[in-house]
Amino acid sequence: MAISKANLRLVSNNPDPADTGDRACVEALYSAHRSALCRYIARMLPGGRQDVEVILHETYIRLLRQDSLQHLRQNPRAYIYTVATNLVRDSLRRQSRRCSEQHHSYDDSEHESREITPQGAAEWQQSLGRLKQSLRGLKPVVRRVFLLSRFEQMTYPEIAEALSISTRSVERHMRKAIEHLQRELSDIL
C-alpha cells in the first residue's frame, strides 16, 4: 500500500494543486454524502457507532490525501462509496482474522489490505481490467441488465421495459451478474 502511494505521487505531476479549492471541494462532496454514507457503513458494521466513525473519518482523510480530484469529480458518489466500502472490507477482514488466527503467527505482508480504490492507481487499473474481462464472461442479456442498472441507474421496471423482459428476470439477472463477478474476482476481493 505504501509503495503504490509513493508511485502515485511520482507519476501524477499536478502543476497547480490549488490546495484550498480542492479541500473545499472534498469537504463539500464529503458532507453532502456523509449522513447517507454513515447509514450505509453502519449496516455493514453493526458492532457500534465507534467503528462507523473511524471509517467515516478515514474515508475523509483518504479523500483529502489524493493527488488529483479527477476521479472524485467525475463520479463523486461512486468514488466516496468505493473508498468507504474498501475500508469496511478491511475492517471486516481484520476482525475475522482476529478471531480465526489467534494461534497462528500472522504474516502482515500477506494480509495487508489491498487497495482497490482509485487511489491505488496501478492496481486499480488492473482490477478494472479484470472486472471488464469478467463482465464479458456474462451472458449478453445479463450483462446488459447489470450495466443499465449501474451506468444508467435505471430501475428494474425501466430495464424490463427497455429489454422486453419481466421485472423478475431483471432481478434474477442482477443476482447472476453479482454472483458471477464475486466468483471470478474472488482473488482480488
Add this chain to the structure above:
Amino acid sequence: MKRVERVTDESIERAAADWLAREEGGALGPAERRRLDHWLRRDERHRLAYANCRQLCLMTDFLAGDEELQAEIAGARRPARQRAFGWKTLLQLAAVMLLALGAVWLQQYFAVDYYQTQIGEQRVVHLRDGSTLMLNTDSRVGVRYTRGQRSLFLERGEAFFMVAGNPQRPFVVDVQGSEVRALGTAFNVALRAGDARVAVTQGVVEVRAAGAGQRRLARMLPGEGFHYSPEQPRQNSGVGKVNLEKVTAWQTDRIYFDNDRLEDAVAEYNRYTTRKMVLVGDQLAGKRISGVFNIGDADALAFALKESFGARINKSDQRILVLPGRD
C-alpha cells in the same frame, strides 16, 4: 494471480448477491430491509460478502466511460439522456447541481426530526399531516415522513399519538425495532426499562415484532392494551383491558394510581421530577395506593403517605425520604 484464501463460502456469496439484487431494485419494504439487516448482523461472513458485492457494483460504475461496454447498452438507454455534445463538461456541471439538489433531497428524505422533553416537561407537537404528538416527561421521539409512510421512533419515555387518517400512508411507531401500526387512531406508547406498553383509545392498532417476518404480536381495539419486551416479544402480556383514564392521565398533568404497589407508584411519581422520592426500607414497598395526584405535587403525595401509612417524611432540596412509621 495468486489464490487468496476465501473467507466466504458459496452459499453466503449467493445469498449476498440475492440481497443486493433485490435491494438495488429499490422495492425492498421496511420488513425486508429489517430482514436484510438481521442477516447482516448475524454473521461477519455475511457482511463481508455483502460488502464485496457492493464493491464490485461500485467498481463497475467506473467503467461507465468504456466505449465497448457503452455500445452494448446503446439501444436500451433511457431515451431522455442525450450525450451528444461535450457531455463530459455538461455531466460535471450537472453533477455539481445534482449534488446540491441531492444533498437537500437526502436531508429531507432521511432527516429525522427529533422532539424531546426534559424530566418534568411535557410537550405537544403538531405534525404536518395533521397528526398530533404529546410527549410525556423525559421522552424522545423521532419523526420521519416519506411519501409512503409516516415513521416515528419512540426512543425513550412515553408519547400519545393522535393520528390523522390516511390509509395510503401508514403511521408506524418504531419501538426498539418492533412496530406499532395505526390507521386513523389515537394510542399511547410508553417505554420503561425495556418494557413497551401500548394502549389504544381510538381505532385499531397492531403491534409487530422486530426482525424476520414481522410477526403480528397483537391487534387492539379501543380500551385494550398490550405490553411486551421489544427485544423478546415472546414475553408479552397478551391483549387485555386497560384503564384508559389511568393511561392517559398524564395528558392532563395527573398521575392516576389504581391499587398500585407503593414502590411502583413512587417510581411513577419520580419520572416527572429530578427531586426524587425515596422509599426507605421495604416495609412500605408492598402497600397499595389509589388516587389521583397532580404531577410534581410532592406535598400532596407525601401527605397521603403520611395519612394512610403513617410514614415519616424527610424533605431536602434534592430528595424526599419516605420512612416507615414508628409503631
